[in-house]
Every structure is written in structure tokens, then in C-alpha cells.
Amino acid sequence: MSREQALAYLEQHAERFLAELESFLRIPSISTLPEHKADMERTANWVAENLRAIGAENVQVFPTAGHPVVYGELRAVQPNAPTVLVYGHYDVQPAEPLEAWHSPPFEPTVRGERLYARGATDMKGQVIASLKAAEAAMHGGLPINLKFLIEGEEEVGSPNLAPFIAGHKDLLACDFCLNPDAGMIAPDLPTITYALRGLAYFELRVYGPKQDLHSGIYGGVVHNPAQALAELIAGMHDEQGRVTLPGFYDKVRPLDDEERAELARLPMDEAFYLAQTGAPALWGEAGYTPVERVGARPTLEVNGLYSGFIGEGAKTVLPAYAMAKISCRLVPDQDPDEVAAQMRAYLEQHAPPTIRWELEVMHGGPASITDRKSPWVQALAQAMEQVWGVRPAYKREGGSIPVVAQIQEILGKDSVLTGFGLPDGNLHAPNENLHLPTWRKGIMALVHFFYNLAD
Amino acid sequence: MSREQALAYLEQHAERFLAELESFLRIPSISTLPEHKADMERTANWVAENLRAIGAENVQVFPTAGHPVVYGELRAVQPNAPTVLVYGHYDVQPAEPLEAWHSPPFEPTVRGERLYARGATDMKGQVIASLKAAEAAMHGGLPINLKFLIEGEEEVGSPNLAPFIAGHKDLLACDFCLNPDAGMIAPDLPTITYALRGLAYFELRVYGPKQDLHSGIYGGVVHNPAQALAELIAGMHDEQGRVTLPGFYDKVRPLDDEERAELARLPMDEAFYLAQTGAPALWGEAGYTPVERVGARPTLEVNGLYSGFIGEGAKTVLPAYAMAKISCRLVPDQDPDEVAAQMRAYLEQHAPPTIRWELEVMHGGPASITDRKSPWVQALAQAMEQVWGVRPAYKREGGSIPVVAQIQEILGKDSVLTGFGLPDGNLHAPNENLHLPTWRKGIMALVHFFYNLAD
Structure with a gap:
């Protein structure tokens, strides 16, 4: 040879x-x-x-x-x-x-x-x-x-x-x-x-009144599903940018100093991500660099949001229904089925009795x-x-x-x-x-x- | 005669x-x-x-x-x-x-x-x-x-x-x-x-990255506009169901005992509203009956919600944009223009520097x-x-x-x-x-x- x-x-x-x-x-x-x-x-x-x-x-x-x-x-x-x-x-x-x-x-x-x-x-x-x-x-x-x-x-x-x-x-x-x-x-x-990273993709549906209501006649007595959905989504991150699903980080492998040093060599700092995304400022889990957050930390993102009237102009509807597409990017050794169970547990803990919810687990992979x-x-x-x-x-x-x-x-x-x-x-x-x-x-x-x- | x-x-x-x-x-x-x-x-x-x-x-x-x-x-x-x-x-x-x-x-x-x-x-x-x-x-x-x-x-x-x-x-x-x-x-x-009741109707738009992003490549470094919007909406009510726009209740006329007694005569109790709406449970501002909340108290409702991908199936987009239609029902002597200023003040106080927002005041009346x-x-x-x-x-x-x-x-x-x-x-x-x-x-x-x- x-x-x-x-x-x-x-x-x-x-x-x-x-x-x-x-x-x-x-x-x-x-x-x-x-x-x-x-x-x-x-x-x-x-x-x-x-x-x-x-x-x-x-x-x-x-x-x-x-x-x-x-x-x-x-x-x-x-x-x-x-x-x-x-x-x-x-x-x-x-x-x-x-x-x-x-x-x-x-x-x-x-x-x-x-x-x-x-x-x-x-x-x-x-x-x-x-x-x-x-x-x-x-x-x-x-x-x-x-x-x-x-x-x-x-x-x-x-x-x-x-x-x-x-x-x-x-x-x-x-x-x-x-x-x-x-x-x-x-x-x-x-x-x-x-x-x-792996993926766990969900559709979360929130139901309130049996049909769309007049927001004047009923506004103030029922929990607006769009508002309830917003409250549930807002609660899925804490103030440190951490995902709050119970147990979400339990299996996440910690980054050791050597790996962090390797990742720090990548020419992908805050300025790089600001230029790539055009966002007014970066955001994310406290305590991690952007490249660590994107590669080595799991995330939860809203991929879509819908409720009520979204056309031009104004319609004073109190919607009966609201929906969000939500996906988690997973890191080793998170399991998509376990994350689905964590999402369900979060909803069981936090969804108020004033609405009904359904969670569809759409697809995922480790x-x-x-x-x-x-x-x-x-x-x-x-x-x-x-x-x-x-x-x-x-x-x-x-x-x-x-x-x-x-x-x-x-x-x-x-x-x-x-x-x-x-x-x-x-x-x-x-x-x-x-x-x-x-x-x-x-x-x-x-x-x-x-x-x-x-x- | x-x-x-x-x-x-x-x-x-x-x-x-x-x-x-x-x-x-x-x-x-x-x-x-x-x-x-x-x-x-x-x-x-x-x-x-x-x-x-x-x-x-x-x-x-x-x-x-x-x-x-x-x-x-x-x-x-x-x-x-x-x-x-x-x-x-x-x-x-x-x-x-x-x-x-x-x-x-x-x-x-x-x-x-x-x-x-x-x-x-x-x-x-x-x-x-x-x-x-x-x-x-x-x-x-x-x-x-x-x-x-x-x-x-x-x-x-x-x-x-x-x-x-x-x-x-x-x-x-x-x-x-x-x-x-x-x-x-x-x-x-x-x-x-x-x-x-009167009305003040808004469209709130939240912008993040300059374009839709791949949620895998960028999830974790930018503030998702749909999430930021959900956080803003969730903050518009406190745990007592009260609207948190600064000064929102300043001009609201208190209900005196006589008027409350009159309103209590109406055959519109919780059971009535549960039957009318089909909601799993009622919701609203603590300290007021349903009929008081609907007639004599101002409210804030989400009339519509949109962001990202809302079709069938899954798309792992991190949306650049999210929108909500939000309206307030007003009571005497609230002024629609003042409520618009209160909404703007709320957003100035609570919108994070990680997103941009625009508020369109659509229409209203006292x-x-x-x-x-x-x-x-x-x-x-x-x-x-x-x-x-x-x-x-x-x-x-x-x-x-x-x-x-x-x-x-x-x-x-x-x-x-x-x-x-x-x-x-x-x-x-x-x-x-x-x-x-x-x-x-x-x-x-x-x-x-x-x-x-x-x-």
C-alpha cells in the first residue's frame, strides 16, 4: 500500500x-x-x-x-x-x-x-x-x-x-x-x-366556547382560547430562556470544558448570528454561547400560530379555537417520545380548567x-x-x-x-x-x- | 289627552x-x-x-x-x-x-x-x-x-x-x-x-429576524416572534383576570351597591353563561359577577392570532413575524384614544429589545x-x-x-x-x-x- x-x-x-x-x-x-x-x-x-x-x-x-x-x-x-x-x-x-x-x-x-x-x-x-x-x-x-x-x-x-x-x-x-x-x-x-439535533414536533389545539362568540356580548366571561394558548406558550420558557417542560433537561449531556473550547473555535459569535439573522438582538438560554445553544442545547420553538380572524380589518370575534405548531430540537440523549410526555405533563400542570386542549404528536426523531x-x-x-x-x-x-x-x-x-x-x-x-x-x-x-x- | x-x-x-x-x-x-x-x-x-x-x-x-x-x-x-x-x-x-x-x-x-x-x-x-x-x-x-x-x-x-x-x-x-x-x-x-360598551381595536405586529429561519440552524439564538407575541399577550392580564395596561382602570366608574343589586336581578348567572357559551368553565375579572364583567367592566380580547406555518402537517420554520388582533371593550368614561396610548405604554414597558413591534390602531368608539x-x-x-x-x-x-x-x-x-x-x-x-x-x-x-x- x-x-x-x-x-x-x-x-x-x-x-x-x-x-x-x-x-x-x-x-x-x-x-x-x-x-x-x-x-x-x-x-x-x-x-x-x-x-x-x-x-x-x-x-x-x-x-x-x-x-x-x-x-x-x-x-x-x-x-x-x-x-x-x-x-x-x-x-x-x-x-x-x-x-x-x-x-x-x-x-x-x-x-x-x-x-x-x-x-x-x-x-x-x-x-x-x-x-x-x-x-x-x-x-x-x-x-x-x-x-x-x-x-x-x-x-x-x-x-x-x-x-x-x-x-x-x-x-x-x-x-x-x-x-x-x-x-x-x-x-x-x-x-x-x-x-x-433531533426533533419532536407538536400541534397544540386549545378549545374554549362551543363556537365563536361576539366579543362584546361574551368578552369577560369566558377564557379566550387565543389568550389561554398565549399564556401556555409564554410559560414554556423561563426568564433565563430555559424550556420549562418538566424533566426536559434531565438527560441532556453537559458540555465539558474541552468541548466548549472546541466549539468556541468556530467563527460563529454573536456578530455572526446577528448578521445572519438580522434580528435586533440575540436571545437564548442563559449561560451558553450562540453556537452552544444552536448545537448542543435543546430548544423549543413556535413554528406557527393561528386563532380567530386574521384577514384585513377588524372583526370582534372571541374565537372558539386557537392552535400552535411547536417543535423541540433535541440533543443526545433526549428521546422524542419522552419529550412528548414532558409536553403533555406541562399541559396537564398548566392548562387551566377554563379551556380544553389537545396535543397531536406529529413526528420526530432522535x-x-x-x-x-x-x-x-x-x-x-x-x-x-x-x-x-x-x-x-x-x-x-x-x-x-x-x-x-x-x-x-x-x-x-x-x-x-x-x-x-x-x-x-x-x-x-x-x-x-x-x-x-x-x-x-x-x-x-x-x-x-x-x-x-x-x- | x-x-x-x-x-x-x-x-x-x-x-x-x-x-x-x-x-x-x-x-x-x-x-x-x-x-x-x-x-x-x-x-x-x-x-x-x-x-x-x-x-x-x-x-x-x-x-x-x-x-x-x-x-x-x-x-x-x-x-x-x-x-x-x-x-x-x-x-x-x-x-x-x-x-x-x-x-x-x-x-x-x-x-x-x-x-x-x-x-x-x-x-x-x-x-x-x-x-x-x-x-x-x-x-x-x-x-x-x-x-x-x-x-x-x-x-x-x-x-x-x-x-x-x-x-x-x-x-x-x-x-x-x-x-x-x-x-x-x-x-x-x-x-x-x-x-x-365602547371599543378600541388594534393590530399588534411583532418582527424578529429579517426573514423566516430554519428552526434547527437558528433555533436558540433569536427570540421567536410568535413566542414574544405570546409573552406580550400573556402579560396583558394578571392572575386576577385584570387588564394590565397602565392606567386602564383609572377612569372606570365604580359600581355602587344599588346598581350591583339591579344587575343581580338579571337572570344571567354562571349557569346561564355556561349554557350560552359551552365553555368548560367561566373566567374573568375577580370580584365581579359575569353580568357585571360583560356589561360594566372593560375587557381585553384577542380576536385573531397568526404566525408562521399554519397548514396541515409540520414545517420547521422559525417565523420572522407574528400578528395579533386585540380589542378592548370600554366602559364609561374610558376614551379609545387614551386606551390606545395605554396599549402603547404597555408595549414600550414590556416588549423586549430582541424584537421590533408595530401597533396599528384600527378603530374605536366610546x-x-x-x-x-x-x-x-x-x-x-x-x-x-x-x-x-x-x-x-x-x-x-x-x-x-x-x-x-x-x-x-x-x-x-x-x-x-x-x-x-x-x-x-x-x-x-x-x-x-x-x-x-x-x-x-x-x-x-x-x-x-x-x-x-x-x-
Whole structure:
């Protein structure tokens, strides 16, 4: 096995790798639009062909109820090497509004250091980075086993992926999953995302009188459901910005000093969040920095609110009904079902006898976290330092990526998330682009990663 | 002058009076529907003809920007008698849903003791009661001066009435106004409404981040506008159900023991309000009975609430914006402009620096009240006792009747409200009906009232 041979191969074939990415980007694999169904098949086959070309075995294009899943595996030269499952998706977002693009979304165009096309960053660029790092490592003697799982429905919520994983547990058996669908914070700061928040989503309905009332004739004798709902919502946070659902923080892992120090390295301070959000001032749980609050602390947000008359003008109705959509972002080891029980307990304690309430638990999923000290995270961190010359940043993501929780639940394996797109890559927006120098460093880092894992 | 002659006349002409009411009810004078414009003219002329027939002078049908106003006056036999302005409206609500009527809405039908037709109670029956009491009193020698002001736009908010009153102050000069557009609480309990609440209506808008945010990526760092709005609303009442706007109660007239005793006579206890509203339990300002809270105490109600995503399902949006429609019902001597300033002061004191807010003052009007000890209220109370054999109930109405405030503001005169419709008269609903025995007693009471005023 020779890391050096693999890295040299990368340099020799850099032009072809870019050409392959451009070829991949030319197929408009828009998963949400039925008229692109044939393009989706074509893209799946393109990925399968590329896998075969780099020497993958057992390459298959699995049909699903939606778009196909592509699978292929590459064998390590040493029999007892670890097995890494590489996750990716070949589908992209729609390109609209087309008039906002400076070059057509499905005609990849290099301007300066960037390649512009729909999917360049999210995530065809990352899929090619993984495939080409594998190809180069094959050339140097593959130090680990690789399995590729490339789906075509991520941009529509991956409805058929969990059943596929559940139905192919043996095929997908691995030591951990590499998911390069996250990004980098800055071109000089490679990033490892090691945690994602989970979700518990509710609809809370408050009922008062049997029908809407005249607010003059009855205002003052019944508890207005909109007011009662406001009182319940207001009570869900204390003055420190802490969520008051009973037991809400019981299972939340405390942040140790080392992790807080790591998170403090992220260039995401108050000024960053003020600029990103445009809010007049920041707000949140006392005692935690913004990046800690978003990544490592659970939250409760009102996603929607409705009652009574909301049209133009005035209507003096005393509404019979009020509704709020409320969701909690969860951290490890909070459980969505337990949080639903906590929400119910809060309502039982605080809802007054003057109204009736109903709570619908809409959907949810647990948070996920990978040990930063695990050998694979350390192998990736070391690889990044070998390429960029700096220690990577460790980041917790505030949102959810369902496939990570699915792989944790179904296969029992952790994912480590990374990626080589930049924050100004215009994901899901016009003029999506890939910063090519960063992308090339990313491929190099993956090669190092594979060899580090075997060391 | 002979009260007895007038009362005898009533009995002799009872059949014709009912026939005239039926004729009046046959014209579908639906003010809100343009296709009934000709019917509106026809109804106005019908009223003018009836006024002329009973001996009114200076009868005029005044065109307005909408439907006509009918005027006519009757002279007392004594020169220095008081002048009463009788207010009424000849328009009715639409009759839909037609299939719910047991007999056609514009074919008046007597079943048992009730007359069924759209407008029977609201308020063609009351207009005819006033006209026929005047006709009978003319026969006995009219003891007071009467002026009739019968409009055609009450069911559409009387948009042209205030300008008409302002433009005809001399014509409408009077000692007080009789407004029979209120009703009776029960067939054996004649009712005088001596106070109406006013209104101050607001739209409160709360802004946070510059655009909707992903609740995972930003939940925990910005103050959710829906949550901030809920906190502001929750703070607008204290635990005693009192409104917390600064100075809100400063000008509210205290209830004296005598008035509380009068209000306690009303058969509107907790059980009544529970049955009427269907609320699980009553709610309101501590220390006051339901009927006091609705009539004599100011309130603050949320009329509408909106933020974020309110469709089916789940969307993890952190909304940039939240809105509430909020209105206060006012009692004498609260001023709508002062209440707007109090709302603004509350928001300035309580809105956190993490959000921006805007308050739109939409519309409002003052409360009105008539002295229960005034000679005309006493004259009406006595008349009711003469007919029913019981002291009338004195009621404060929780809603607003704009014409009462307009007459108080423009002419400087108080109104006394009564009427002979019953709570089960289905106002604005299918099968509207008039309880004929009560209606006939009402006409008798008005005759007594006219004579009592001159005594």
C-alpha cells in the first residue's frame, strides 16, 4: 500500500476528475419533478458505471418505490481492514428561478476558482470527491473496505431510504459511515460535524366556547382560547430562556470544558448570528454561547400560530379555537417520545380548567452524536491537518439529517459528517458553486483518511 | 289627552297592526345585497307612507350615498311637551341558509304565538311597535313630540348615518332618543338597556429576524416572534383576570351597591353563561359577577392570532413575524384614544429589545350610558310596570351600537334602549320570529311611556 502513489495519482488525473464531475452535473437529476424520472435513472446508472470503472464489485442499481439506490463495494488489500460505508445522494434541488443564474444550471461553467452548476456542492461534488479518493486509493492499494450507498431522494426527504437500509442490513454492514453531505465553515478551516439535533414536533389545539362568540356580548366571561394558548406558550420558557417542560433537561449531556473550547473555535459569535439573522438582538438560554445553544442545547420553538380572524380589518370575534405548531430540537440523549410526555405533563400542570386542549404528536426523531475521540474521527481530523495544516473545527449541527439517525438506529453505526462545500456555495439557490481548490484538498484529505484508518 | 282612548284604539286595531307588520316584512329589504336596491327604496317609501298615514308632518325620504333615511315628525297637543327622537332601521340581514327556514323568510307566517319572518324581531317589529304606539297616542291626543329617524343601513354598519345626523342637527333636535333595537331578557321581564360598551381595536405586529429561519440552524439564538407575541399577550392580564395596561382602570366608574343589586336581578348567572357559551368553565375579572364583567367592566380580547406555518402537517420554520388582533371593550368614561396610548405604554414597558413591534390602531368608539334616574328612563320603567306588573330589569349591554354613541356625540343626547324581541327570536339566523303577546304588550308600554313623559 502506498499513500504516496495514491496522492500522485490524484495529481495526474485532476483534469479527468473535473471532467467527470462536469459530466455528472450535466444530468438534471431533479428528484422532485416527475418529468425528470428518466434523468434520475440515467444518473443512477452513471454512478454505477463510475463505480465499476474504479473497480467496485457487486455494483447494483436497486429500484425503490421512488428513485433507485446505487450500491457498490471495494475490497481492501488486507483482509481485516475496517469497513467504511460512504453515504451520498445523486439527486439535486430544482434550479428555479432560472433567470437568476449567470450560466445555465446544467451546463457546468468554471469562473475563477469556482465551478457553477446545480448540485456542484450539494452534493455531486462530494460524491465525486469520495469516488475519486477511492479510485486513487485503489491505485495505491486500497487500505480499507469501502461500501457506497448513493441514493436519489435526499432532496425529497429520503422516503424510501430507511426501508432500503432495513432490508439490506448485511449488505451495508460496516464499522461506521462517512457522510460528506455537510460542509466547511471557511476555506482555511476544515470541519467535522459530529452531532445533529433531533426533533419532536407538536400541534397544540386549545378549545374554549362551543363556537365563536361576539366579543362584546361574551368578552369577560369566558377564557379566550387565543389568550389561554398565549399564556401556555409564554410559560414554556423561563426568564433565563430555559424550556420549562418538566424533566426536559434531565438527560441532556453537559458540555465539558474541552468541548466548549472546541466549539468556541468556530467563527460563529454573536456578530455572526446577528448578521445572519438580522434580528435586533440575540436571545437564548442563559449561560451558553450562540453556537452552544444552536448545537448542543435543546430548544423549543413556535413554528406557527393561528386563532380567530386574521384577514384585513377588524372583526370582534372571541374565537372558539386557537392552535400552535411547536417543535423541540433535541440533543443526545433526549428521546422524542419522552419529550412528548414532558409536553403533555406541562399541559396537564398548566392548562387551566377554563379551556380544553389537545396535543397531536406529529413526528420526530432522535439526535445523533459521534465520539470525537473515536479512531475514525481522529483519522479524519489527522487527514485534514495533513492537507490544510490546521486542526479541523468540530461542529454540532442544529438541524437534523434523517439518514444519520436511520443508520444509527438500523445499523447501529455512527456517522462522521464532513464535506468540502463552503458557506457561500449557494446550496438550494441560484448560482450554486464549488470552490475547486477546496474540493481538490478534500479529495486529498479523503485519501489520507483511508490510509490513516489502516495505520 | 286620554291614555285610555289610546289604549282602547290599540285593541280595536290590533288585527290591522299585525297586517301592516306583515306587509312591511314582505319586502326583502336586505341592505347588503345590491340586487335589493329597489326593495330598499320601496321599504323606505313604505315607512314614509305609514308615517303620513298616522298623521306625521314633514315626512321625507332622504337619499344618502347608500340607502335612504326616512324622517317624519308628530306634534304634541301641548306646546311645551318633551321631544323624543325614535331611532329605527328598516333593513334586514340576508336570509341564508334558506333551506333551514320552516316557512319562507319573506312570507310572514304565524305559528302558535309567534310570527316568523326575516326582520320580525330585528327590527321591523320594533319599528311598527313605535309607529303604532304613536298612531294610538295620536288618537288619544299626542302628549309629546315625536321625531322618527328610520335608516336602511344598520345591518351594514350604518356608514352614512353619522354624516346624516351631523348634517341635520336642527331637524333632529330632541330631549333624548328612544332606541327600541335592544330586546327583552324573558317574556315576563321587560328590559331597559342603559349602557353600552365602547371599543378600541388594534393590530399588534411583532418582527424578529429579517426573514423566516430554519428552526434547527437558528433555533436558540433569536427570540421567536410568535413566542414574544405570546409573552406580550400573556402579560396583558394578571392572575386576577385584570387588564394590565397602565392606567386602564383609572377612569372606570365604580359600581355602587344599588346598581350591583339591579344587575343581580338579571337572570344571567354562571349557569346561564355556561349554557350560552359551552365553555368548560367561566373566567374573568375577580370580584365581579359575569353580568357585571360583560356589561360594566372593560375587557381585553384577542380576536385573531397568526404566525408562521399554519397548514396541515409540520414545517420547521422559525417565523420572522407574528400578528395579533386585540380589542378592548370600554366602559364609561374610558376614551379609545387614551386606551390606545395605554396599549402603547404597555408595549414600550414590556416588549423586549430582541424584537421590533408595530401597533396599528384600527378603530374605536366610546361607551355610552344613560342615567337610570333620568325622567325618561323612569317614565319607561313605570310604563313597563303598568303593563307587565313587574319592575323592569336594567341591563348594560356588552357590545356597541354605534348610533347610540353617534347621537350622544353629535346631538349631545342620551338614548334609552329597549325592545320587545326575546332571546330565542333567532336574530340574524333562520326562523327569526316575534313573540306576538310580548310585542303587543310592548306597544301598550310605549303608549303608557308617551303619556308618562307628559305627566
